Each structure stands twice: as structure tokens, then as C-alpha cells.
Amino acid sequence: xxxxxxxxxxxxxxxHKSTLKWAPVFNMTILLxxxxxxxxxxxxxxIRYESIIHEFDPWFNYRTTQYLVxxxxxxxxxxxxxxxxxxxxxxxxxxxxxxxxMTSGMIYWVLHKLSIPIDIRNVCVFLAPIFSAFTSLxxxxxxxxxxxxxxxxxxxxxxxxxxPSYMSRSVAGSYDNEGVSIFALVFTFYTFLKTVNTxxxxxxxxxxxxxxxxxxxxxxxxxxxxxxxIFVLFLLITGRSNSRIQVAYNVFYILGTLLAMQIPxxxxxxxxxxxxxxxxxxxxxxxxxxxxxxxxxxxSKKAIITLTKFLIVFLVFSILVGVVxxxxxxxxxxxxxxxxxxxxxxAKKYIPxxxxxxxxxxxxxxxxxxxLHYLILFSPVGLYYCYNKPTxxxxxxxxxxxxxxxFASVMVxxxxxxxxxxxxxxxxxxxxxxxxxxxxVRSFILxxxxxxxxxxxxxxxxxxxxxxxxxxxxxYVLHANFAGSEAYxxxxxxxxxxxxxxxxxxxxxxxxxxxxxxxxxRPDDKIMSWWDYGYQITGMSNRTVLVDNNTWNNTHxxxxxxxxxxxxxxxxxxxxxxDVDYVLVIFGGILNYSGDDINKFLWxxxxxxxxxxxxxxEDYYGKGTYRxxxxxxxxxxxxxxYRLSYYRxxxxxTAYGQPKGYDTVRxxxxxxKGYKLRHFEEAFTSENWIVRxxxxxxxxxxxxxxxxxxxTSQFTIPKEFSPVTKFSKKANTKQRSTLNFQNNE
Amino acid sequence: xxxxxxxxxxxxxxxxxxxWQQYSxxxxxKLKIMDAFSLYxxxxxxxxxxYCALVGDFPRNSFLSGIFASAGALIINICLRKQxxxxxxYMEISNERAFWEYLAAMVVLFLTVINFLG
Numbered sequence: 001x002x003x004x005x006x007x008x009x010x011x012x013x014x015x016h017k018s019t020l021k022w023a024p025v026f027n028m029t030i031l032l033x034x035x036x037x038x039x040x041x042x043x044x045x046x047i048r049y050e051s052i053i054h055e056f057d058p059w060f061n062y063r064t065t066q067y068l069v070x071x072x073x074x075x076x077x078x079x080x081x082x083x084x085x086x087x088x089x090x091x092x093x094x095x096x097x098x099x100x101x102m103t104s105g106m107i108y109w110v111l112h113k114l115s116i117p118i119d120i121r122n123v124c125v126f127l128a129p130i131f132s133a134f135t136s137l138x139x140x141x142x143x144x145x146x147x148x149x150x151x152x153x154x155x156x157x158x159x160x161x162x163x164p165s166y167m168s169r170s171v172a173g174s175y176d177n178e179g180v181s182i183f184a185l186v187f188t189f190y191t192f193l194k195t196v197n198t199x200x201x202x203x204x205x206x207x208x209x210x211x212x213x214x215x216x217x218x219x220x221x222x223x224x225x226x227x228x229x230i231f232v233l234f235l236l237i238t239g240r241s242n243s244r245i246q247v248a249y250n251v252f253y254i255l256g257t258l259l260a261m262q263i264p265x266x267x268x269x270x271x272x273x274x275x276x277x278x279x280x281x282x283x284x285x286x287x288x289x290x291x292x293x294x295x296x297x298x299x300s301k302k303a304i305i306t307l308t309k310f311l312i313v314f315l316v317f318s319i320l321v322g323v324v325x326x327x328x329x330x331x332x333x334x335x336x337x338x339x340x341x342x343x344x345x346x347a348k349k350y351i352p353x354x355x356x357x358x359x360x361x362x363x364x365x366x367x368x369x370x371x372l373h374y375l376i377l378f379s380p381v382g383l384y385y386c387y388n389k390p391t392x393x394x395x396x397x398x399x400x401x402x403x404x405x406x407f408a409s410v411m412v413x414x415x416x417x418x419x420x421x422x423x424x425x426x427x428x429x430x431x432x433x434x435x436x437x438x439x440x441v442r443s444f445i446l447x448x449x450x451x452x453x454x455x456x457x458x459x460x461x462x463x464x465x466x467x468x469x470x471x472x473x474x475x476y477v478l479h480a481n482f483a484g485s486e487a488y489x490x491x492x493x494x495x496x497x498x499x500x501x502x503x504x505x506x507x508x509x510x511x512x513x514x515x516x517x518x519x520x521x522r523p524d525d526k527i528m529s530w531w532d533y534g535y536q537i538t539g540m541s542n543r544t545v546l547v548d549n550n551t552w553n554n555t556h557x558x559x560x561x562x563x564x565x566x567x568x569x570x571x572x573x574x575x576x577x578x579d580v581d582y583v584l585v586i587f588g589g590i591l592n593y594s595g596d597d598i599n600k601f602l603w604x605x606x607x608x609x610x611x612x613x614x615x616x617x618e619d620y621y622g623k624g625t626y627r628x629x630x631x632x633x634x635x636x637x638x639x640x641x642y643r644l645s646y647y648r649x650x651x652x653x654t655a656y657g658q659p660k661g662y663d664t665v666r667x668x669x670x671x672x673k674g675y676k677l678r679h680f681e682e683a684f685t686s687e688n689w690i691v692r693x694x695x696x697x698x699x700x701x702x703x704x705x706x707x708x709x710x711x712t713s714q715f716t717i718p719k720e721f722s723p724v725t726k727f728s729k730k731a732n733t734k735q736r737s738t739l740n741f742q743n744n745e
Numbered sequence: 746x747x748x749x750x751x752x753x754x755x756x757x758x759x760x761x762x763x764x765w766q767q768y769s770x771x772x773x774x775k776l777k778i779m780d781a782f783s784l785y786x787x788x789x790x791x792x793x794x795x796y797c798a799l800v801g802d803f804p805r806n807s808f809l810s811g812i813f814a815s816a817g818a819l820i821i822n823i824c825l826r827k828q829x830x831x832x833x834x835y836m837e838i839s840n841e842r843a844f845w846e847y848l849a850a851m852v853v854l855f856l857t858v859i860n861f862l863g
Contacts, residue, residue, distance in 0.1 A: 199835050201824055201846040243835040247824045251850060256816045258857050261809070268805065290823075298767035303760045310757075632827050 030154050031140060035133035036160030040128040041173045041481065046100070049506075051173070052124045054491035056532060056549050058175035059539035061123050064103045065091060065175075069108055069120050077264070078099065083544045084534060085556065086526050086579070090441030095254065099193035100180050102126065128170035128179030135420070136161040138186040145193035145426050146386075147395045149431065156427030159476075160186075161488060164483035165371035165419040171484070173491055178416055181218030186420050188214050188224055189400070192252065193393045201246030204251030208565050211252065212259035215266060221274040223417060225260075227403055228252065231280035231396050244288055245396045253283045266547035277323065286314065287566065364414045371415050374476045375422045381429025399423050430469060437462035438468075493536065494592070505590065510536070513691035515582075516684050521582065528575065529584035530564070530604065531557055532596055537584070546578060554611065561608030564601070564641045565615055571640040572679035575696050582683065583694045587645045589663040591688045594666065601641050602626060629668035637672040644694055646670050647677060652689075749806050786819035806863035814858045821850045 045054070053062045068076045076098065082089040108123050144150055160166065169178040188210040195203040215221045232249045235241045257279065270276055274601040292311055298305055343643040368376060382403060386394035404418035436457060444459040458467075490496075495507040516690040517527065519649035526544045527537055534548020547557050562576040575583070588596035597604075602617065609615040619635040620626065628642065636642060650661035661670045680694040751807070793811050802808040825847040827833050829840060836843070 069770070102816050199828075200838075201828075201843075201850050202823075205846075208853065243833060246836075250820045250824055254813070254820050255850065255853055255857070258813045258817065258854070258861070261786060262857065262860060268809075271809070287820075287823075296770070298759050298764045300763060303763065306757075307760065310806065673773050 004713075013602075017589075027150055027154070031106070031137065031157060034136050034140075034154070034161050036159045037137050037158075038132045039129040041162055041484045042167060042170060043126075044485045045491055046125065046172045048489065049491055049494050049496075051122055052491050053121070053124065053175050053539075054173040054493065056170070056492070056535050058124075058173070059533040061100055061175050062121070063535075063539045064096065065104050065124055066120060068101050068105045073102070073105070079263070083538050083542075084151075084548045084550070085553065086546050088553065088556065090552075091592070093449065095550070096217065096289070097177055097215075097217055097265055097723060098157060098263070099176050099184070099213060099261050100127075100215070103180055103659055104175075113622065115394060120733075124175045125173045128174055128176075129172050130168065131180050131228075132170050133163065133181045135183040135186050136292065138183060139420055139424060139427075141188040142186055142730065143427055144199055145190060145429055146397045146424070147431075149315040151435070152428045152431035155425075155431045156424045157518035159375060159423035159427050160478065161422050162419055162480035162484070163375065163419045164480055164488065165415045167480070167484050168371070168488040171488055177184060177218040178220075180221060181214060182416065182420065184210060184217050185220070185224065185417070189396075193246065193396060196245060196392050196396070199247050199589065201247065202249055205519045205564070206247055206260055207252045207256030207490040211256045212262070215260045215478060218264055218413075219259070220417060223403075223407070225256070225276055225279050227400060229278040229401070231399055232286065234283050234395065234399065234696055236289070240395075241286070241513065245392065246290060247281070249286065253279055267548035274535060277464065281319070281323070288441075289302065319363070338632070340380045360411050360413060363409055363415060364666050366406075367412055367415065370487075372419065372422055373479050374472050375426040377472075378429045379422045382425030385428055385432050386425075397421075397428070427688060430473070431466065433469060437465045437692065441466070490502070497591075507688055509686035509688050509690035513686045513693060514540035517543055517582070517584075519694065520684070525581040526579050527578040527584055528560060528563065528578070529585075530560070530600060530638070531588070532600070552609070558608045558611035561604035562612045562615055564597075564604050565620075565639050568640055568677065568679055569642055572696065576699070580696055582642075583644060583680065585641065585644050585692050585694075587689055587692055589645070589649065590652065592664040594665050595692060596645075596690070598628065598645055598663075599665065604641070627668065628666050628670050630661060630671040632671045640742065642672075643675065643677060644680065646672075646691060647675075647682060647694075650674055776826060776830060779822060779829070783819050783822045783826070786815045786822065789815040790819070804830045804863060806861055810858045810861040810863075813861075814855065817858075818851070821847060821854065824850075 018322065028522060053059055064076070064079075067079060071079075073168045077093045079092045080089055084090050104120070104127055105121050107116070107127070108120055134305055136157040139160040140150075140153040143156040147153075166182060167173075169176060172183070188207060191203055191207040191210050197209050209592040211221070211224060214224060216631070228249065232241075234243060234573055244289040257270050257276070261268065271280075292307065295307070299307070313550045386398040390398075398743070401418075403419040404414075404421040407414045410419035418504045434733060440457040440462045441459050443456060470708055477716070483736050495509075497505050498505065499505055515653075517537070521541075523542075524544065525539070528546050528548065529537065531549055532553055534550075537543060537545050538548065547553075547560050550588060551557060559574065559578070563571045563578075563580075566574065582613055586596045587598070588594060589598075596726050605617050606621055619633060620639070622632040622636065628636070628646075632642075646663075648662075649663075653660050654662050654664050662668070663670055663672050677694070679697055681697055682692070683695040684693040685691070705744060788855055790812060793808070793815065825843060827834060828838075828843045
């Protein structure tokens with residue numbers, strides 16, 4: 001019996017033969033166009049500006065990829081980068097997730113072998129859109145595993161392709177881990193669900209390999225290694241466990257954990273860290289239960305009772321001993337970021353660096369709605385569908401959504417993990433509703449073969465329902481288009497504004513300043529700036545920086561914060577000890593650019609004050625609030641950040657009708673004007689004063705009897721910059737074993 | 746009537762004895778060979794743990810790769826056995842195909858172990 005006859009027999013009305021024959025072709029065509037759409041919607045910024053790497057983190061990934069392509073993969077494994085975190089350096093091979101760089105390197109290598117000479121920058125810029133196309137295909141596969149219906153898969157693929165939350169991290173130019181790892185996440189789930197459905201060991205092997213790719217790409221693999229054991233445990237408790245689940249989990253666990261240990265950044269943590277404990281516990285549990293149920297086949301009934309008692313006692317005892325004692329003895333530790341996920345207030349109290357990153361804040365409703373739009377409305381429908389007639393895969397889909405919602409509420413950044421779940425659930429929900437409506441319309445229009453037994457929705461209501469759902473879907477597509485073109489298509493390194501005639505004015509200060517650094521400083525000059533700009537400086541100017549976005553050493557960042565917050569004399573002493581040649585500050589007072597260093601200054605004070613107690617946050621508040629005008633405190637106006645940002649600012653008129661020296665962001669006239677800098681001289685200020693670079697002057701002659709304030713004489717910078725302080729211990733356990741102290745003079 | 750039993754049937758030793766007798770009677774020869782191999786892998790794990798407790802696990806890479814090789818072989822064996830045993834088979838594929846999948850998993854396992862040996 002051909003497949004067409006099978007399909008015909010399963011339907012209660014007569015369908016034209018050509019429809020049945022062409023259905024798979026429609027399927028493939030729609031899927032292909034969805035993949036193309038997901039690529040196209042992400043290239044707005046390339047069309048508007050140019051093909052450039054965006055933001056901050058991608059610059060480091062880009063620099064690493066350049067190194068990989070030039071030197072080869074073995075050099076990357078062993079690379080010790082001495083251009084960042086001066087004087088400590090950073091062991092890149094052991095502290096980076098290599099999946100992204102290896103992927104681009106592989107694509108670049110293949111293309112060059114085929115004699116297609118694409119520059120590495122273009123490979124990096126366009127990698128994320130291509131992988132988003134793959135993600136939509138994987139979402140199609142995953143939904144098909146959950147519901148066995150291809151129309152639900154198509155809707156899910158469409159939703160995933162254009163959901164704004166995923167788009168924000170994978171536009172062309174955002175060369176970051178998430179661009180590749182969301183594909184790995186959905187693909188791992190797809191292969192796992194396939195293994196659960198078929199029970200084949202081969203698909204388990206594919207799951208482990210997909211999981212290996214996920215571990216190589218992103219730290220978020222901890223989500224997978226926890227959700228799958230929770231899922232297996234849930235099935236065990238509700239009595240739905242069977243051989244297929246056990247085989248799937250066993251193969252995935254053994255191969256997956258072993259493969260995870262191959263990545264140097266993960267290494268032995270795959271066994272010790274608390275993020276993996278759930279997988280170990282569930283593995284031991286289900287194999288134990290398996291073994292005992294196998295023995296039961298061979299012994300008598302009374303013996304089973306004895307055995308069961310023995311088993312329960314043994315299990316409880318071993319779990320108590322194992323987990324509790326290990327945690328108390330400190331052998332297993334939660335990393336600071338994972339603890340923040342469980343207790344969102346943890347980071348604010350103990351680790352200010354994690355609390356200060358804007359991506360780690362709790363999510364607001366407006367972010368939810370802007371990033372997920374109508375999918376939030378329809379995913380409960382999909383959840384209900386999964387709950388209605390649950391099979392294992394449907395339970396997995398529901399579990400993924402629920403856990404995703406929790407984590408997305410804790411951190412804005414994790415809204416990204418929820419996006420595929422919500423898209424899939426919404427696709428399932430809408431396609432279920434569509435199917436019900438379409439059935440009633442079809443049975444009304446087409447000649448029937450058999451009598452309809454069940455209650456059908458009246459066709460008028462179905463038509464209204466179809467129109468409304470179609471309208472919502474089109475609004476979603478329009479919103480996604482808007483989000484992609486207006487909200488998420490700006491490379492933060494190039495800004496643009498419109499003047500009153502509507503002409504666009506490009507503000508390219510960042511690149512201007514970094515290029516000046518590249519051309520006008522010696523190759524071994526050291527730049528001090530806040531950690532946000534570290535990656536960009538090393539990437540574009542190719543100069544050594546003190547701290548960068550990796551933020552692994554809290555003490556070093558606190559030292560830079562102390563330097564920025566101290567008076568000019570003290571800061572000069574600190575800079576001399578750290579061999580700093582140039583200081584770079586970002587100032588937005590002329591252009592009303594609110595992402596500048598004066599706005600971030602309080603975080604510098606807090607982080608510095610966390611390690612050096614003589615810096616107190618209250619000293620920088622004048623009249624109870626943070627201000628820069630005449631009521632600002634002396635500590636504030638004497639600080640290096642204030643002095644450098646507002647140097648010669650009183651010569652500029654920024655707004656019509658305001659006196660000179662009016663700061664448009666803080667909306668006040670600055671308090672202290674007309675001062676001179678003693679130890680620093682202005683080296684470069686960009687066109688709109690956004691980036692200001694100051695050179696540290698040499699110590700004046702006959703300066704030996706100079707007065708140094710109490711603060712630097714009492715508190716000296718530690719001789720070796722130990723990465724483990726009592727504050728950073730919890731946050732930095734991961735990097736402890738991979739640090740190499742080398743002197744880079 | 747009832748004979749006197751030498752060993753109490755419900756003590757652990759009695760259970761073990763009953764188990765051994767039933768097991769030898771019920772399982773086919775091929776499955777017994779697989780079980781012998783699984784038992785061998787399990788004993789290997791125990792021996793390695795014992796050795797580690799004695800001497801310490803200095804090249805931790807090698808220790809872990811040894812444990813994972815034997816434990817992994819054990820687990821994948823159990824998965825294959827479930828499929829091959831006619832009472833508990835869960836997939837409608839031929840025995841040869843099940844064996845081929847088993848081989849694929851073993852290949853991935855041992856390639857990774859060799860990479861990890863250091």
C-alpha cells in the first residue's frame with residue numbers, strides 16, 4: 001500500500017490525489033523559505049552600516065578566531081595571551097569555550113580549500129544568521145518528535161526563526177557563543193527526543209555528540225545536563241519509565257559526560273561541580289532500580305520484600321552520605337553564577353561584579369513581551385495540549401518550557417533559553433487550534449465519506465477563529481521585523497542619530513579613537529580603562545589592557561576601580577605601579593549618550609570598595625544623591641574619573657540656552673570647572689568627545705618630597721595579584737586550576 | 746512433604762542461591778556470555794577503584810579514562826542485552842542492526858577514552 005493510499009484511508013473525506021502527492025514538496029519548500037527568512041531578517045545592520053563585529057564580547061571571540069586561523073588549532077589550545085590583564089595575562093586555551101571559534105575556523109578552512117577566498121571577518125559576521133537557519137530546522141524536527149505532525153513543526157520553525165529574543169543575540173555581526181549554542185541546544189533536544197521515541201543506541205550516540213558540541217560552545221550546557229536527569233526522574237516517579245528511556249539516558253550520560261571532559265574549560269568539573277550532581281544521582285538511581293528489577297525475575301516473592309527493604313535502606317543511606325557530606329566538606333561547589341540562578345539576591349549581596357552586568361538583572365514584563373510577543377499568549381495552549389494526552393516527549397516539552405520560564409525570570413540573558421521552548425509550544429498550540437477549525441470547515445465544504453461522530457465546531461466560528469489566529473500571527477511577524485530592524489540591529493560600536501531634517505548622522509567615535517591608539521602609541525603601551533572596553537581595545541587597537549570583559553579577577557578590577565575613584569595624585573601612584581601609559585574614559589555629556597563612564601562610576605566605586613575599604617560609596621553622594629554639579633562632594637570632584645571626563649568641558653556649549661559646561665546626560669552644569677591636570681595630559685579626544693584618551697606624564701624632577709595622601713600610604717597594592725580573595729573565591733573556583741603565573745615584563 | 750532446607754530461603758545467602766539456580770536455568774547461552782563480559786567490566790571498575798584508593802590517582806586523566814572505559818562498556822552492554830533478550834526487547838529491529846549500533850557506541854567511547862588518556 002503506497003503512502004498516498006494510507007493517508008487517504010486515514011481521512012474521513014476524499015482528497016484529490018495530486019494534493020497527497022505534492023504535500024511533502026510543500027513541506028520542504030516552506031521549510032526552506034523559513035530558513036532563508038531567518039537568515040535575511042538578521043542582516044539589517046550589515047545593510048545599514050557595514051559588516052562589522054558588534055558590541056564587546058564578540059571582539060574577543062573574533063580576535064581568538066583570527067589567532068586560530070593564523071596559527072592553527074594546537075596553538076589555540078596552548079595560547080597564553082599576554083595582551084590582556086596586564087601583568088597577569090590570561091590562559092586562553094583553558095578559559096574559553098572553543099566551539100564558536102572552531103566552527104568558524106572549520107568553515108573558513110573548507111571555503112579556502114574550495115578556492116572561495118572569504119575573509120575571516122565576513123565568516124564571523126555571517127555565522128550567526130546561518131546557524132539560526134539550522135536552528136529553525138532543528139526546531140521543526142523537535143516539534144515533529146513531540147507531536148508527530150509536520151504542520152506544528154512548520155509553525156514552530158517559523159516562530160523560532162524570527163523570535164526577537166533569539167534575534168537579539170544572533171544578528172549578523174553578533175559573533176557570540178549564543179549564536180551557535182542555541183542551535184546546539186535545540187539539536188541536542190531533538191536527538192534526545194528521537195532516542196526516547198525509538199530507543200536506539202545510535203541516536204543516543206548522536207545525542208552525546210550534539211551535547212559535546214553544546215559543551216564546546218556555551219556555559220549554558222548546564223541547563224541540558226540538569227533538565228534531562230530531572231525529566232528521567234520525573235518519568236520514574238510518575239511510573240512512565242520504560243526500557244527506551246533507560247537506554248537513552250544511560251548512553252547519553254556515559255558518552256556525554258566523557259565527551260564533556262574533553263573540553264579543557266570543563267575538565268574534571270564534569271565530575272565534581274554541583275551542576276552535574278543531578279546527572280550522577282539519577283544515573284546511579286535508575287541503574288540500581290534496573291538491576292534490582294532484573295533480579296526480581298529470579299527470586300521468590302518473599303525474598304523480594306526483603307530485597308526491597310534492603311534496597312531502600314541502602315539508597316537513602318548512600319544519598320545522605322554522598323550528597324550531603326560532599327557538599328558540606330566543600331568537595332563540590334556551586335559556581336557564583338549558578339547560585340545566582342537559584343537565589344537571585346545572592347549576587348547583589350556577595351559578588352558585585354555579577355550583579356553589575358546589565359544582562360544579569362531580573363527580567364521585567366516589558367522585556368518578556370517585547371522579546372516574545374504573542375508567543376506568550378499561545379504557549380499555554382501548547383502546554384495544555386501536552387498535558388491532555390501525555391507521552392514522554394510531550395512531558396519533556398512541557399518541562400522544558402516550565403523550567404525555561406523560571407530561569408528567564410531570574411536573568412534577562414536567559415530569556416534566550418526560553419525562546420525556543422515558547423516558540424515550540426506556541427507552534428503546537430496554534431497548529432492544534434488551526435487543525436480543529438480547519439477540520440470543521442473542511443467537513444462542511446468537502447463531500448463526506450463517513451458520518452462525523454463527534455461534535456464539530458460550527459463552521460462560521462471556525463472561520464472567525466482562523467481569521468483571528470492568522471491576524472495574530474501576522475502581527476507577530478510584523479513585530480519581529482520591527483524588532484530586528486530598529487531594536488536589535490545596532491552595532492554598539494557605531495552610533496547613529498537623526499537631525500531635524502531626518503538625515504542620518506553616523507557617530508564613529510569609538511573606531512576613530514581605537515584607530516588613533518593603534519597608530520599613535522608604542523606597541524607595548526598599556527591602556528587602563530573600565531573592563532567593558534577591554535575586548536574592543538585589544539581587538540581593534542592591538543594594545544595591552546589591564547582588565548577586560550572576562551572579569552575573572554575581582555581584585556584587579558577593584559584596583560582599576562580604586563584608581564578611577566581616587567584623587568589625581570593617588571591615581572598617578574597607582575598607575576605608575578601598574579605601568580599604565582594611557583587612560584581611556586568614555587564621556588557622553590555632549591551627545592547625550594547615557595552609556596558613559598560617569599554613569600558607570602558608582603559600580604566602579606562599589607567594586608573597588610569591596611576590596612579596598614577606604615573607598616566608601618557615601619563619600620561620592622552629594623546631598624544624598626549622585627550628582628556632578630556644585631553640590632557634589634569633594635571626593636567626587638577630585639576623583640580621576642571626574643577630572644578626566646570633564647577636562648576642558650567648560651569651553652564647550654552643549655545645549656542651546658544653557659551655560660558652558662552643561663552635562664546633557666546628568667542635566668546639570670558641572671561643579672568644578674577650569675582646573676588643570678597635573679599628572680595626565682590630554683592625548684586624544686574623539687570628534688563628539690565620546691572617547692577621551694589621556695597620557696600619564698612622567699614623574700616631575702625633584703618630586704621626591706611630594707605629598708602623598710593618607711589613602712595610598714596606608715593601603716598598598718598587593719605584590720602579587722592573587723586571583724583568590726575571600727570575595728572572589730566563590731565566583732572563581734572554575735579558574736583556579738587553570739591559572740599560570742608568568743611574569744610578562 | 747516438605748524437606749528440611751539446608752539454607753533459609755529468605756536470608757540474603759538464600760536469595761543468592763535461589764537467584765543463581767533460576768538464572769542458570771532460565772537464561773540462554775548467548776546472554777550468559779554477555780553477562781559474563783558485563784561482570785568482567787564491573788570487576789575491572791572495582792579493581793581500578795581499589796588501586797586508586799591504595800596508590801592515589803595522580804595522572805587523573807588516565808584514572809578517569811580507565812574507569813570510564815570499563816564502566817561505559819558495562820553500561821552499553823546492558824543496553825544491548827535489553828534489546829537482544831527476547832523478553833525485554835523494545836525495538837523492532839534485527840539483532841544484527843542492534844549489534845551494529847552497539848559497535849558505533851563503543852567506537853565513540855573508546856576514541857574519546859584514547860583522546861583523554863593524556
